[in-house]
Amino acid sequence: MSGFEKQRLGRLRDVMAAHVAKGTIPGTVTALRRHGEVHVDEVGTMAFGSGPPMARDTIFRISSMTKPITAVAALILVEECRLRLDDPVDRLLPELADRRVLRQPNAALDDTVPAERPITLRDLLTFTWGLGMIFAMPGTMPIQAAMEERLGRTGPPAPGETLTPDTWMAGLGTLPLVHQPGASWMYNTGSEVLSVLIERAAGQPFPTFLQERIFEPLGMVDTGFSVPAADLGRLATSYITDPQTGAPTVYDEPEGQWSQPPAFASGAGGLVSTVDDYLAFAHMLLDGGRHGGERILSRPSVELMTTDQLTAEQKAATNWVPGAFDSHGWGFGVSVRTRRDDPASVGQYGWDGGMGTSWASDPREGLIGVLLTQGTWASPSPPDVCRDFWTCAYQALDD
Numbered sequence: 001m002s003g004f005e006k007q008r009l010g011r012l013r014d015v016m017a018a019h020v021a022k023g024t025i026p027g028t029v030t031a032l033r034r035h036g037e038v039h040v041d042e043v044g045t046m047a048f049g050s051g052p053p054m055a056r057d058t059i060f061r062i063s064s065m066t067k068p069i070t071a072v073a074a075l076i077l078v079e080e081c082r083l084r085l086d087d088p089v090d091r092l093l094p095e096l097a098d099r100r101v102l103r104q105p106n107a108a109l110d111d112t113v114p115a116e117r118p119i120t121l122r123d124l125l126t127f128t129w130g131l132g133m134i135f136a137m138p139g140t141m142p143i144q145a146a147m148e149e150r151l152g153r154t155g156p157p158a159p160g161e162t163l164t165p166d167t168w169m170a171g172l173g174t175l176p177l178v179h180q181p182g183a184s185w186m187y188n189t190g191s192e193v194l195s196v197l198i199e200r201a202a203g204q205p206f207p208t209f210l211q212e213r214i215f216e217p218l219g220m221v222d223t224g225f226s227v228p229a230a231d232l233g234r235l236a237t238s239y240i241t242d243p244q245t246g247a248p249t250v251y252d253e254p255e256g257q258w259s260q261p262p263a264f265a266s267g268a269g270g271l272v273s274t275v276d277d278y279l280a281f282a283h284m285l286l287d288g289g290r291h292g293g294e295r296i297l298s299r300p301s302v303e304l305m306t307t308d309q310l311t312a313e314q315k316a317a318t319n320w321v322p323g324a325f326d327s328h329g330w331g332f333g334v335s336v337r338t339r340r341d342d343p344a345s346v347g348q349y350g351w352d353g354g355m356g357t358s359w360a361s362d363p364r365e366g367l368i369g370v371l372l373t374q375g376t377w378a379s380p381s382p383p384d385v386c387r388d389f390w391t392c393a394y395q396a397l398d399d
Contacts, residue, residue, distance in 0.1 A: 003034040003035040003036070003037035003397075003398065003399075004032065004034060004037060004039060004396045004397065004398050005396055005397070005398035008392075008395055008396040008398070009032075009039055009396050011392055011395065011396070012030060012032075012041065012389070012392035012393065012396060013041050013043060015388050015389075015392050016028045016030060016041070016043045016044075016385070016388075016389070016392075017043050017044070019384070019385040019388070020043055020044035023048075023248075024248060024375060024383075024385070025044070025239070025248070025356065025373045025374070025375035025385060026044050026045045026046065026047055026048045026051060026236075026237070026239075026374075027042070027043055027044025027045045027046060027051075027053070027054035027236070027373070028042070028043050028044060028054065028371065028372065028373050028385070029041070029042050029043075029054050029055075029056065029058055029060070029275045029372040030043075030275075030369075030370065030371050030372070030389060031275045031276075031279055031368075031369070031370040032367070032368070032369050032393055032396065033279055033282075033283065033367070033368040033369075034365065034366050034367045034368070034397070035366055038279070040056050040275055040276075042054040042055055042056060042058070046058055046235075046236040046237060047236065047237035048237075048239075048248070051237065052233075054236070055234070056274075056275060056276065057222065057234055057274055057276070058234055058235075058236050058274065058275075058372070059222055059227055059231065059234045059235045059236065059272050059273070059274055060235075060236055060272060060273060060274070060355075060356075060357060060372045060373075060374060061157065061238055061252070061258060061271075061272050061353070061355045061357075061374065062271050062272065062273045062278065062353045062355070062357050062372075063156070063157050063269040063353035063354050063355040063357065064188070064268065064269050064351055064352060064353045064354055065271070065273070065278065065351055065352065065353040065357050065358075065359055066191070066266070066267060066268060066269050066270055066271040066353075067191045067267070067268060067269075067333040067334075067351055068281075068285075068333040068334050068350075068351055068359075069210065069214060069267075069271065069281060069333075070191050070194050070195065070198070070267030070268070070333060071125055071191075071194075071305055071331075071332040071333025071334070072214060072281075072285075072296065072297060072305070072333075073194075073198050073206075073209060073210055073213065073214060073267070074121065074124075074125060074194055074197070074198055074332070075297055075301045075304075075305060075332065076213055076214075076296070076297065077198060077201050077202060078121070078301070079297065079298060079301060082201050082202070083121055083197070083201050084121065085120065085121050085122045085125075086120050086121070086122055087120060087121065088118035088119065088120060089118070089119055089120060089121060089124065089197060090118055090119075092197055092200040092201055093119075093169065093193070093196065093197055093200070094173075095169045095170060095172060095173030096119050096172070096173065096193075097118070098114075098115070099114075099115035099118075099119065099130070099176070099177050099181070100112035100113070100114060100115065100176045100177070101113055101114070101115050101116075101130065101176055101177045101178075101179065101180050102143065102176050102177065102178055105134075105141060105143070105178050105179070105319075106140065106141045106142070107142070108142055109142050109143065109146055109175075109176060112176045115130070115177065115180060115181055116180050116181070117180075117181055117182070118181070119181050120181070121197070122309075123181050123182060123190070124190040124191075124193050124194050124197065125190065125194070125309075125332040125333060126185070126190075126309045126310065126330055126331075126332065127185050127186055127187060127188075127190045127191075127330060128181070128182050128183070128184065128185055128186075128310070128314055129177075129181055129182075129186075129190055129193070130177030130178060130179045130180060130181050130183070130184075130186070131147075131172075131175065131177050131178055131179075131186060131189050132178075132185075132186025132187045132188050132189040132190065133154070133186065133187045133188045133189065134147070134178070135187075135319055135320065135380070136319070143175070143176070143178060146175055147175060150171035150172070150174060150175060151163070151168060151171050151172060151175075152168070156240065156251060156354065156355060156376055157266065157268075157269040157270055157355070158257060159225065159226070159257050159258060159262030159263075159264075159266070159270055160256070160257035160260075160262065161257075162262050162263045162264035162266065163263060163264055164263050164264060165195065165196045165199065165206075165264050166196075168192070168196075168264055169193075169196055172193070179317065182314070183313075183314065183317055184314055184317035184318055185310060185314055185315065185317075185318040185320070185325075185330060186318070187320065188268050188269075189268070190268075191266075191267045191268035191269075191333065192264075192266055192267060192268045194267050195264070195265060195266060195267035195268070198267070205265070206265050206267065207224065207225050207261070207265045211224070213296070214281070214296060215277075217291065217294040217296060218277075218280040218281055218284055218291050218294070218296070219277075219280055219291075220273065220277040220278075220280055220281065221277065222234075222272070222273060222274045222277050223271060223272065223273040223274070223277045223278075224271065224272060225258075225261060225262055225265045225266075225270050225271060225272070226258050226259065226260055226261045226262065226272070227254070227258050227259060227272055229259070232254045232255060232259060233254065235254040235258065235272065236254075236374045237250060237252070237253055237254065237374060238250070238251040238252040238253075238256075238355055238356075238374045238376065239251055239356075239374060239375050239376065240375075240376040241375075241376065241378050248375060251355075251376060258272055269353070269354075269355075274372075275370055275372055278359060278370050278372075279368060279370060282350075282359060282361050282368045282370065283368060284296055284297075285297075285302055285305075285306070285361060286361045286363060286366070286368060288302055288303075289301065289302045304331075304332070305331050305332040305333070305334065306331050306332075306334055306336060306347075306349040306363075307331055307336065308328075308329025308330065308331060308336040308338050309329070309330060309331055309332065310325070310329045310330050315329070320380070321380045321381055324380075326339065326341075327339040327340075327341045331349060333351070334349045334350060334351050335349065335350060335351055336348075336349045337349070342390075342394075343391075343394035343395075344360070344362060344390070344394065345362050345363075345364035345365055346364075347362070347363055347364055348360055348361065348362040348363075348364075349361060352377075352382065352386065354376060354377045354380075355374060355376050355377075356372070356373035356374045356375045356376060356377070357370075357371060357372050357373065358370070358371040358382070358386050358389065358390070359371075360390070365394075365397060367393070367394075367397070369389070369390065369393045371385070371386060371389040373385060
């Protein structure tokens with residue numbers, strides 16, 4: 001069976017080159033895999049100005065594309081019976097025991113009621129444990145300032161400014177939940193908690209567990225929470241949009257925050273990776289948990305992870321991008337398509353990274369797509385380069 005139409009693959013390169021020519025991003029690395037065919041393309045440079053050309057082994061900050069890897073790590077421990085999906089996490093995370101819950105999301109911090117039940121691993125994996133990013137104007141809710149004061153800054157990942165895991169958990173333990181456990185989806189923070197839970201359940205540092213159980217078996221040689229000094233020349237410069245001028249400005253340089261190990265290795269957004277490393281991870285999932293002769297997860301665990309876990313009530317209670325759950329749900333660390341409203345199939349799963357990356361796998365089409373840039377998103381809605389990448393990916397299918 002054929003995979004891609006050659007001339008239409010050229011359209012993908014042309015569209016990416018057009019985005020680079022606009023000056024919003026300096027370059028891209030893209031990859032499509034289908035029926036054994038792999039097409040990787042590099043356009044532009046690693047930095048504006050005199051930056052070196054993008055290359056297949058360029059290293060990118062993948063931010064929230066870290067979350068699916070963290071979910072796989074948790075499921076490895078579930079399969080080994082060191083964690084259980086529906087057991088309370090209090091034994092390993094006593095900071096989360098006996099939670100209080102705000103009477104209303106905008107209530108004062110002391111206007112609370114008792115949590116109706118303990119928090120479980122399933123709650124953390126599905127982001128329904130009761131706390132997460134607050135998508136509201138600053139100062140709208142008292143919990144916003146309290147989270148920033150006790151957990152650290154919000155915004156794009158900043159590994160050079162993190163607390164230690166235990167200090168972060170201690171601060172988290174002083175905060176009330178915004179929703180009752182299991183009531184509503186709230187983004188991001190569940191994956192950070194999972195970092196600590198996995199570390200404590202495994203009895204070893206979270207980065208070490210990922211290295212031994214996922215990265216080494218999959219041959220992900222350039223994936224980690226920092227970049228070795230010898231490889232910093234392959235790390236692309238990261239940009240963020242200046243709110244005053246609308247122009248890209250440097251957020252992080254190669255010798256910046258990812259040049260040394262962080263105090264807190266965040267399972268929500270801390271990893272760097274390359275296109276081939278992430279393709280290996282994505283192909284393992286699409287192949288039912290296997291990679292070559294290595295089995296990372298069982299097929300049923302992968303199917304569970306990539307199935308929508310949210311109820312209609314949980315989606316309705318969510319304050320996120322308007323309409324986001326009209327055609328999507330959430331599995332364990334991944335978004336799952338539930339209704340076909342563009343060329344992607346029902347059952348497509350994946351996630352994006354707000355620092356400029358995107359990945360999805362479509363089991364029905366046998367398709368994996370990865371887009372890597374280093375232009376930070378200006379909102380939770382995908383930028384044009386991301387939307388155009390996925391349009392080009394599907395229009396190139398040939399069968």
